[in-house]
Amino acid sequence: YPWGYDGDNGPDQWHKNYPIAKGRHQSPIEINNKEVHYDRSLLPWFASYDPCAAKTILNNGKTCRVVFDDSFDRSVLRGGPLPGVYRLRQLHFHWGSSDDHGSEHVVNGVRYAGELHLLHWNPKYSNYLDAVRRTDGIAVLAIFLQVGKTPKPEMKRILEEINAIKTKGKEVPFPNFDPSILFPKSHDYWTYHGSFTTPPCEECITWIVLREPIIVSSDQMAKLRSLSKNAENEPDLPLVDNWRPTQPRYFRMVSASFL
Numbered sequence: 482y483p484w485g486y487d488g489d490n491g492p493d494q495w496h497k498n499y500p501i502a503k504g505r506h507q508s509p510i511e512i513n514n515k516e517v518h519y520d521r522s523l524l525p526w527f528a529s530y531d532p533c534a535a536k537t538i539l540n541n542g543k544t545c546r547v548v549f550d551d552s553f554d555r556s557v558l559r560g561g562p563l564p565g566v567y568r569l570r571q572l573h574f575h576w577g578s579s580d581d582h583g584s585e586h587v588v589n590g591v592r593y594a595g596e597l598h599l600l601h602w603n604p605k606y607s608n609y610l611d612a613v614r615r616t617d618g619i620a621v622l623a624i625f626l627q628v629g630k631t632p633k634p635e636m637k638r639i640l641e642e643i644n645a646i647k648t649k650g651k652e653v654p655f656p657n658f659d660p661s662i663l664f665p666k667s668h669d670y671w672t673y674h675g676s677f678t679t680p681p682c683e684e685c686i687t688w689i690v691l692r693e694p695i696i697v698s699s700d701q702m703a704k705l706r707s708l709s710k711n712a713e714n715e716p717d718l719p720l721v722d723n724w725r726p727t728q729p730r731y732f733r734m735v736s737a738s739f740l
């Protein structure tokens with residue numbers, strides 16, 4: 482069922498076809514210092530990614546996604562709040578129509594220009610589709626994109642490919658890429674249990690949201706906004722504002738790895 486981010490198939494309507502969207506463990510959420518609980522038992526997290534696991538980069542009309550080989554424990558995330566290793570499957574972005582908004586999570590009222598999600602699944606389950614039905618099935622590492630003067634050069638590689646995937650359905654090879662080069666210096670994070678921020682919004686995600694944003698340039702954000710929602714034989718509709726508004730936290734604890 483075609484869902485989207487605006488008008489009659491926007492986030493407020495998703496629950497009609499995906500009832501979980503009105504659940505008690507939905508994402509994204511507001512992260513407010515006053516409500517966060519410092520958990521000194523939280524371990525540091527580690528990513529061990531194989532650059533050769535990177536396969537393709539694509540535009541699916543909803544985001545720009547890089548796909549990795551997840552047929553074995555080749556690129557994994559472990560530690561932090563996670564009970565074991567989780568396999569990297571894909572990364573993608575959410576962004577706004579201008580630099581003053583676009584992130585999904587909001588920190589003390591601050592909206593960032595965008596948000597990078599690295600999605601991993603728990604190999605204790607037989608496959609990804611089985612993992613998305615489990616509360617400990619998925620782990621997403623979320624990194625905010627902040628517009629600044631000294632952009633991270635490592636973002637260039639992804640943005641250089643944008644021209645090749647301008648329209649929906651385009652997919653091109655994207656070899657030899659280790660996404661950990663995109664990580665900020667600090668590994669400080671918040672963690673909480675939530676959901677996919679896109680339909681069907683399954684509540685299977687351990688979110689690990691990094692406190693430190695990575696710096697991108699306004700031109701780099703404009704590059705993301707140059708992607709089209711539509712296929713090449715359709716009118717060029719700018720792919721922007723592909724973020725879900727924050728959802729009620731209800732009785733969930735947000736833990737911080739830092740004081």
Ligand SMILES: NS(=O)(=O)c1ncc[nH]1
Nearest residue numbers: 598600621676677678679
């Ligand atoms: N934005 S998200 O990381 O919750 C996601 N990944 C795949 C589909 N939706």
Ligand SMILES: [Zn+2]
Nearest residue numbers: 573575598678
């Ligand atoms: Zn996402």
